[in-house]
Amino acid sequence: MINNLLFNLIIAHVLGDFYLQWGSSCKNKALYSVKGKDLWLHSLAIGILSWIAIWDLRGWWLAACIMVLHFLIDWFKSYVQLKCNVFNIDKSNCSQLVDGDNKRHDLWIFVVDQILHIAVIVVFANIWLRINNDWHQFGWLQEFTISHPLRAKTIVAMLLALKPANILVLLILGACKVTITPSENDDHGNFHSGELIGWLERGLMLLFVIMAQYEAIGFLIAAKSILRFNEASSGSEKSEYVLTGTLLSLTIALCLGISVVRM
Numbered sequence: 020m021i022n023n024l025l026f027n028l029i030i031a032h033v034l035g036d037f038y039l040q041w042g043s044s045c046k047n048k049a050l051y052s053v054k055g056k057d058l059w060l061h062s063l064a065i066g067i068l069s070w071i072a073i074w075d076l077r078g079w080w081l082a083a084c085i086m087v088l089h090f091l092i093d094w095f096k097s098y099v100q101l102k103c104n105v106f107n108i109d110k111s112n113c114s115q116l117v118d119g120d121n122k123r124h125d126l127w128i129f130v131v132d133q134i135l136h137i138a139v140i141v142v143f144a145n146i147w148l149r150i151n152n153d154w155h156q157f158g159w160l161q162e163f164t165i166s167h168p169l170r171a172k173t174i175v176a177m178l179l180a181l182k183p184a185n186i187l188v189l190l191i192l193g194a195c196k197v198t199i200t201p202s203e204n205d206d207h208g209n210f211h212s213g214e215l216i217g218w219l220e221r222g223l224m225l226l227f228v229i230m231a232q233y234e235a236i237g238f239l240i241a242a243k244s245i246l247r248f249n250e251a252s253s254g255s256e257k258s259e260y261v262l263t264g265t266l267l268s269l270t271i272a273l274c275l276g277i278s279v280v281r282m
Contacts, residue, residue, distance in 0.1 A: 023156040024148060026164070027072035028085070028140045030175065035065045036136065037182045049097040049106050050115075058097070062090035073147075075154060081147040088139045096132045100125065126194040129186070172282065173229055176275040180221040184275075185214060188267045197263050217264065221272045228276025240269070 040061055047057040066086025070078060100106050104121040105128065148154060155161075164171040220239070227235045243265065 023161065023164075024073070024144045024154065025141065026175075027074075027156070027160075028069055028144055029137065030178070031068035031072040032065070032136060032140060033178050033183065035061070035068045036133075037186070038178075039064055039068075046106070048093060049100050050108065052097055053094060058090065058093060061093065062086050065089045073154075074157060075151070077151055078147065078154075081143055084143050085139060088143075089136060092132060092135050092139070096128060099128055103128070123194040123196075126190040129190055169229070169279070172279045173225075176225055176229075176279045177222060180225045180272055180275050181218045184221055184268070184271045185217050187271065188217065188264055191267055192260065192263060195263070197260055213264075217268055220265070221268045224269060224272035225276050225279075228273060229279055236269075240265070 044057045044061060047055050048061070052058065063086065066082050066089075069085045070082035073081060101108070103124045105118075105125045107117050108115075156164075220243070223239055224236055227233065227239070
């Protein structure tokens with residue numbers, strides 16, 4: 020029973036914390052803290068998604084606890100980011116954040132932040148189920164997870180392989196100081212082709228691992244290497260950035276795929 024409720028709440032957390040939150044919102048939380056609307060709206064969205072995941076009127080206090088603690092954790096995270104010099108407030112424009120000199124700490128702050136969020140879900144879901152031990156999973160969802168467990172695990176792994184994994188890759192690259200200096204020609208508005216390529220790359224690799232099509236993974240990497248040959252042969256910082264990002268994407272997709280198959 021705890022696994023069913025945890026499944027729902029963790030999916031709600033992933034959707035709310037990654038897919039319904041943008042980079043600008045994260046920076047605004049650090050910039051304005053409790054005085055801004057982003058922290059409040061994001062926490063409210065987490066609370067609403069959590070209550071929907073429970074789908075029980077009695078679960079209002081569980082959703083409220085998750086929402087309040089999510090608010091406090093995110094507020095503390097924003098505070099630590101400024102204190103650790105991950106971000107700085109631009110002195111010439113107080114309404115703008117700039118990258119600090121300690122971007123390496125951002126990876127560990129992100130990891131601890133996610134561990135705390137998941138720990139809150141696990142602890143309070145367990146407490147709530149001890150009080151309300153007659154809670155039942157959605158009928159259609161329970162039937163789906165029992166009848167098609169591999170598909171259910173694949174959906175969860177795919178959600179993790181897309182935007183959360185993309186953020187993790189960027190944080191690892193930043194922590195290792197593997198960066199590229201953007202030029203004027205790199206501005207493509209709101210469309211970031213590299214992010215889309217990363218999503219597709221990890222998604223396909225994950226599916227290939229689950230389907231045991233390891234040759235296809237080699238073909239995918241070879242195809243990307245051919246397309247990036249000019250950059251790779253130039254020995255520029257961009258070639259190192261692309262290569263490192265590709266290897267990180269491969270590692271994350273392999274780990275998720277193996278977890279789906281083995282669990």
